[in-house]
Amino acid sequence: MSAKVSQTFTYNLNGKEYSVQYKKPTIGEQIKIGQQTATLKGGFPALDPASEGLAFKISTLNAVIINKPADLDFLSLDSDNWDEVIKMHSDYENFAFFRGENPQAAAKT
Amino acid sequence: MHFFAEKIRRRQLKLKKILNSEVLEFVDIDSSEFENRVYSEDLKERVAEEFEYFKHRLIFRKKYNLAPLDSRFLEMTDEDILFDLMLQNKTDEETQKYLDKGKKEEVLAKDNTELFQTDDNTMDLIEQGTDIDLDSLIKNKDNWEEI
Numbered sequence: 001m002s003a004k005v006s007q008t009f010t011y012n013l014n015g016k017e018y019s020v021q022y023k024k025p026t027i028g029e030q031i032k033i034g035q036q037t038a039t040l041k042g043g044f045p046a047l048d049p050a051s052e053g054l055a056f057k058i059s060t061l062n063a064v065i066i067n068k069p070a071d072l073d074f075l076s077l078d079s080d081n082w083d084e085v086i087k088m089h090s091d092y093e094n095f096a097f098f099r100g101e102n103p104q105a106a107a108k109t
Numbered sequence: 110m111h112f113f114a115e116k117i118r119r120r121q122l123k124l125k126k127i128l129n130s131e132v133l134e135f136v137d138i139d140s141s142e143f144e145n146r147v148y149s150e151d152l153k154e155r156v157a158e159e160f161e162y163f164k165h166r167l168i169f170r171k172k173y174n175l176a177p178l179d180s181r182f183l184e185m186t187d188e189d190i191l192f193d194l195m196l197q198n199k200t201d202e203e204t205q206k207y208l209d210k211g212k213k214e215e216v217l218a219k220d221n222t223e224l225f226q227t228d229d230n231t232m233d234l235i236e237q238g239t240d241i242d243l244d245s246l247i248k249n250k251d252n253w254e255e256i
């Protein structure tokens with residue numbers, strides 16, 4: 001089955017513009033997200049909710065961006081970019097779980 | 110030479126004995142004890158959670174008899190799975206409706222078939238045991254196949 005792909009979103013990370021598109025993750029990719037989150041959290045006996053959330057968001061974005069630029073490495077981003085990462089994840093969630101009316105269909109009516 | 114061979118044989122016997130006792134000990138585990146060791150509360154909670162949130166995945170796997178790591182399952186998205194299950198459900202419903210309709214029509218066709226041209230008077234005569242020529246009552250006799 002063909003994966004549904006989102007519109008293109010543009011973000012500014014580390015002073016550079018990146019255009020990305022999202023897709024809905026398959027079951028296998030969802031398992032990978034869980035594994036990567038666990039790897040990122042590994043070694044820390046207790047993490048604060050913000051760091052834990054960020055680990056999950058980074059793992060998710062690594063799996064759901066279909067045209068990820070080679071130089072975009074979420075782990076190397078400093079804390080100034082975290083707001084943008086959170087926005088990226090929020091955009092992905094809006095696409096994947098709260099998809100509204102199809103814009104083309106809405107334009108026709 | 111014989112001394113070393115005997116020594117090795119004894120050691121092997123000893124190891125075998127230890128191994129057997131270990132295996133027997135494992136087999137003899139009381140089922141409740143085994144359950145306590147293996148199935149912790151944490152695991153039960155995880156099962157409940159998995160069932161609560163991913164029921165559709167489990168139904169899908171059961172329906173198509175797929176293992177948890179089957180690539181055909183891993184390559185589906187949740188939306189694909191839900192779409193397939195809803196489609197299958199709809200197909201089952203429509204198939205059942207179609208079959209029920211066919212059965213109903215069959216029953217109606219059977220009820221409406223009249224082999225004999227009869228009226229109440231003739232039926233009374235038949236019930237009384239009067240000898241009646243049934244051949245004369247057959248409808249569309251010309252269309253009947255001759256034996």
